[in-house]
Amino acid sequence: KQEVTQIPAALSVPEGENLVLNCSFTDSAIYNLQWFRQDPGKGLTSLLLIQSSQREQTSGRLNASLDKSSGRSTLYIAASQPGDSATYLCAVDNAGNMLTFGGGTRLMVKP
Amino acid sequence: NAGVTQTPKFQVLKTGQSMTLQCAQDMNHNSMYWYRQDPGMGLRLIYYSASEGTTDKGEVPNGYNVSRLNKREFSLRLESAAPSQTSVYFCASSEQRLAKNIQYFGAGTRLSVL
Numbered sequence: 001k002q003e004v005t006q007i008p009a010a011l012s013v014p015e016g017e018n019l020v021l022n023c024s025f026t027d028s029a030i031y032n033l034q035w036f037r038q039d040p041g042k043g044l045t046s047l048l049l050i051q052s053s054q055r056e057q058t059s060g061r062l063n064a065s066l067d068k069s070s071g072r073s074t075l076y077i078a079a080s081q082p083g084d085s086a087t088y089l090c091a092v093d094n095a096g097n098m099l100t101f102g103g104g105t106r107l108m109v110k111p
Numbered sequence: 112n113a114g115v116t117q118t119p120k121f122q123v124l125k126t127g128q129s130m131t132l133q134c135a136q137d138m139n140h141n142s143m144y145w146y147r148q149d150p151g152m153g154l155r156l157i158y159y160s161a162s163e164g165t166t167d168k169g170e171v172p173n174g175y176n177v178s179r180l181n182k183r184e185f186s187l188r189l190e191s192a193a194p195s196q197t198s199v200y201f202c203a204s205s206e207q208r209l210a211k212n213i214q215y216f217g218a219g220t221r222l223s224v225l
Binding site for chain 1: 115142144151152153154155156159161169170201203205211212213214215216217218219
């Protein structure tokens, strides 16, 4: 059974800092890995999707990497802003239609 | 653009009551999903529907039933609510292309069972 772990569970940084969020998974036979953002009281928004054949994906200040062999992914946020404050969730797709989620990292960026 | 719409947004039930959570998507997606999210935990899949007319169990299906009414709508029913079903419920949809299964989520239904 796939298990997804995110460390740390919470993170507080000053504005402008570069930061890395970590995600690890136990079964490397994946179709893709996704990073989502969740604002308080809201649904999830997909940020980046990395297919199993890819090593990284970039969108603006966000860069996600994938190392399938070691079962790890990182989400790098450059020059963090208060508007980046949210919970970030990673999810692994093993079967093409079932996502397994990590517990999330709650990020606070202080002005 | 409505995307994925869930109703109701909030609900309080007494133990043993029944209710149906509604979900509709306007993106012509084939696949739809129901998840629950408990405090400090990620989302867990309850049921999914890969296409109109099909449904399958996810990780935590016990105590729930689903209906894929048509391509747009996918409902989740609690026949006899229990306090353990207090949670936030999310519906999602996707085109379900194998290597690029981007899921789009509704805003959630916050359910309390007393």
